[in-house]
Amino acid sequence: MGLFNLHLGNRSLRYTRNTIIVILLLLFALATLFPIYFMIMSSFGDPVEAGAISYSILPTHFSFDSYKFFFDFSEYSYRWILNSLIVSTILMVSNVIFATVAGYAFSKIEFRGRNVLFAVLLAAMMIPYQVTQVPLYILIVNIFQVQNTYGALIMPTLVNVYNIFLAKQFMSTIPKEIIESAKVEGSSQFGIFVRLIMPLSKTVMAVMAILTFMESWNVFFWPFLVTNTMDMQTIQVGLKNFRFANTTYFAPMMAGATISALPMFILFFSLQRYFLEGVTVGAVKG
Template sequence: MALYFNYNKKSKIICETISIIFLSVFAIFTLLPLYFMIVSSFGDPVEAGDATFTLFPRKFTLSSYFFFFNYSKYSYRWILNSLIVASIVTISNVIFASMAGYAFSKMKFPGRNRIFSILLFSMMVPYQVIQVPLYVLVVNTFQIPNTYLALVLPDLCTVYNIFLAKQFISTLPTAIIDSAKIDGCNQFQIFTKIILPLSKTVLSVMAILTFMGSWNSFLWPLLVTTSADMQTIQVGLTNFRFANTTYFAPMMAGATISALPMFILFFSLQKYFLQGVTIGAIKG
């Protein structure tokens, strides 16, 4: 019995050790690009095109950060544009997607299941497929290129966020809504005073994912912006690349600066994000 117990204990230790080694290696490879970006941002900006990898910076200097802001008068505008676009998209998705999720989960109306099925079907269509018709619609039909409206219009309310809100709100007890109706609450009061406070977790997850997706968006801002003053930070970084050379260190400095808002948002809402990840893992 003791031998069997020792054997199981040794097997458990070996399995845990292998798991720790595997996860450590996976974490290293995951964080390596981020580390490379930060280390490279402290390089000398005059070393154009130098993209050699080093574990430690050969020359620790902040010149590349100053170069990034002094290179173009629109450097601050790129960050501001990204902040405006990402904030509008995030707020609109949190509001409209939660309203749609509440309607699909707790309200009964004709064609509810069919409409929701159509929305789910649209998620199967790759985003790149609709780029051309969407571009023609925004530029030729609406004639609003190179504007904030053109940047935010396609992502004001995404199907994924509607699906996420609907799935979470469906888990809320219907008895709470029935009790509120008995007390005389209308649908708007039920949504604002009951549904939203109970949905803080999923709304926080939605806000983080939406902000990150909008902030990192590159293809659509590249298509609809025609002037440097309307470019977002991700598109603006391409201005450091030329036909014969690339200002690599300033580009990495700009990429590091562009990553800061996402880190701030994630760590400020980390508690709700982790709660959202574990939703449904524990019953009761």
């Protein structure tokens, strides 16, 4: 009888603990999703009420006038979205290609100074982003002279050190015996990389694609720094045009923010399976 009561007590304790964990996770999820919910609900407000903010959780009325106002407000509204798509897509592709190649070189190819060079790259990750803005700006404006162009928006982040690190760590788990077998069969380094490494690395490539696109799409400061005309602004920079000295077109700004979030949602949910596999790779060793 005592063992039975002890068993029931343990079950009750586990049930209580699991219930508390579920409640905490639900609260965390609600806190994470609430800004997105508030952004979407606010985008259905009246665009004429400049500077007015409705703090009601449930919307009083639905109207798509703010979305129409967003596109009618400036002739460059469509151009802002197009610029962001061009820049983010190019950076996503370039980062996946270059980071995958670099990760393969650092993990599977023996060359002099490999460890030193990789250590330098890791050290570069520790430099705050803000510290590099002034040297990059001087390089883009005074040396390359490509200010207010797609080149200025793309060149500084053609490849991200973190993506190189991610690819290198992932490819280090690929057995060398597979590569040696391919070499015995006469495959070149390029053939091994294209036919063997890339198919095996599709998970980490999907993770790099999602993270790079999200980072490139959301960045504000660098596009704001190197663009000086509205036709070259990205969507994040373009949204600031809805704010003036004495008022803010809040609902149209939220409509633009909702539109700007759609590509990220589409990309994430389309590659969600690969992303979840990528972030958990290496957590369990077989």
